[in-house]
Amino acid sequence: MAPNAAAPAPPAGSHAAPAEFPAFIAEQQPQGYQAGFRRLRDADLPPLPVLVAIEYSSLNYKDGLAVTGRGKIIRRSPMVLGIDLAGTVLESSDARFHRGDRVLGIGQGLSETDWGGYSRRQRLRPELLMPLPEAFTPRQAMGIGTAGFTAMLALMALEEAGLRPERGEPAREIAVTGAAGGVGSLAIALLAARGYRVAAFTGRPQLEAYLHRLGAARIVPRAELAGTPPPLASERWAGAVDNVGGATLANLLAATVAGGAVAACGLAGGADLPLSVYPFILRGVRLQGISSTHCGPEKRQAAWQRLAGEMPAKTLDAVSRVEPLSRIVPLSQAILDGQIQGRVILDVNA
Ligand SMILES: NC(=O)c1ccc[n+]([C@@H]2O[C@H](COP(=O)([O-])OP(=O)(O)OC[C@H]3O[C@@H](n4cnc5c(N)ncnc54)[C@H](OP(=O)(O)O)[C@@H]3O)[C@@H](O)[C@H]2O)c1
Structure with missing residues (x-):
């Protein structure tokens, strides 16, 4: 993104303290x-x-x-x-x-x-x-905020687990749940900008055009991940960013490919996790916890540096x-x- 103009020091007398x-x-x-x-x-x-x-x-x-x-x-x-x-x-x-x-x-x-x-x-x-960061105005930085910072931490966690955009046809998908919300929208934008093929899970099919504009390749009704999770399901996702928790997270894990990874960000659908150990012990799937609060200064800085380089400005304004x-x-x-x-x-x- 283009750097914003350096902020001039406020002249003496400006920002005078309001009484209240x-x-x-x-x-x-x-x-x-x-x-x-x-x-x-x-x-x-x-x-x-x-x-x-x-x-x-x-x-x-x-x-x-x-x-x-x-x-x-x-x-x-x-x-x-x-x-x-x-x-x-x-x-x-x-x-x-x-x-x-x-x-x-x-x-x-x-x-x-x-x-x-x-x-x-x-x-x-x-x-x-x-x-x-120089790349952002205060307003753009708040367009990112905790939600966008968390989306970047999730992307970094998936890549730390070895995920890379796939060049083969068809590329396996990264699932994003709670797709039309804050973390979900920015996760889609960041993943798509990096070359991942994204499947966006949403309860709002009327937002299909919006999700495609962010870069989602496919829009899926969130009900598909809502049922009772089986111990294992056919391998579908190379990875996932989950904002929903509960049965949704368990269903994602059950259908993640061998060696894949899932970043658990949120609990918009519930805090339970009705899970078996099979995805972990039979497929080596990784469950990566994401905490935007407990994140050291180096990782924080690295995430903002990547946001400055990888967040498409147009998308940020659209979101x-x-x-x-x-x-x-x-x-x-x-x-x-x-x-x-x-x-x-x-x-x-x-
Ligand atoms: N780990 C961290 O550090 C961290 C940081 C920020 C946020 N979070 C968590 O991440 C989640 C998302 O935060 P956000 O700020 O992006 O919130 P948000 O804008 O409200 O997005 C949440 C999305 O989840 C979906 N959703 C809502 N209720 C649901 C339900 N009952 N079942 C299934 N899906 C549901 C909706 O997306 P659709 O309409 O597209 O289905 C909604 O837009 C929250 O749980 C939040 O607490 C965690």
Whole structure:
């Protein structure tokens, strides 16, 4: 992707501290979980070294769980939600960051133990920030966000297990489940750009044209992977990126070719795994766990470097749309209902 222009340092006087700004905050109260907009001042932010003017955040499945209280995400209360953020450093007492630097924060405890990105301003630990890759604007980086980072980790895990695009005819397929969601859409785009033949499993056949545009060679109804998994099935997939879990993941493993690999990313369909050991002991299939949170700095950097080189800019724009943060509650309900297509970038200043 073309590098974006270097961010000029904000002139003195710009980004003047607003007296108050809105932030979306969850609190564990004796009467239950409460989440909503509150007005904060800079003095309310944690006393941490790097003050960031946030431009964009994003919506991930985990954000949906935190906003609605349907998942136990926050581990401190009160908590500013939002697991992703991109913006510009306003102040830093840490040598790694300076005023005017464009930065990115992805997961690593944001919205769990550290205040996150659903705010116009945030004070952060430097360990949670990295320089924004030159290839991306803050908005594009949030089009990727945790979902795209996870999709790249899944691709890297499959390749660490030995998978390569097949040149033979017909090339064996890589299955992607939860195809029209955030991780699924970006996994399809990344795999297809690298030359893999992708079979996209979706419960939304009306999105067939969208999935083909991302690069999927074949669209398959997700019901095909929903039944009771057999111990082993005919070998079909060279590999898979799974966002659904449960019977879907077990069915994928049962039909993965000898020596193939499956990257387990998500649980949109359930957290159980009704599995036999046969795929592992008879076919040497690998099940690769993907955690975007527990990922060391070297792997993190390698993944962003690959995203900068391999994420097609046009596809990224086609996959994402911008919404105002003020719509976070209905958007969170929609992502938990499996109704979000691709990625939602959140404009925290709207
Ligand atoms: N491991 C990690 O570090 C990590 C990081 C990010 C996300 N995740 C997990 O990955 C999953 C996807 O995240 P996301 O942000 O991409 O969410 P998302 O945008 O909501 O995508 C999930 C997709 O799964 C499918 N789906 C939803 N409900 C389903 C059901 N009951 N049964 C079968 N399929 C269903 C839908 O795709 P179709 O309509 O196309 O069927 C939906 O779009 C989530 O479980 C999330 O927690 C994990």
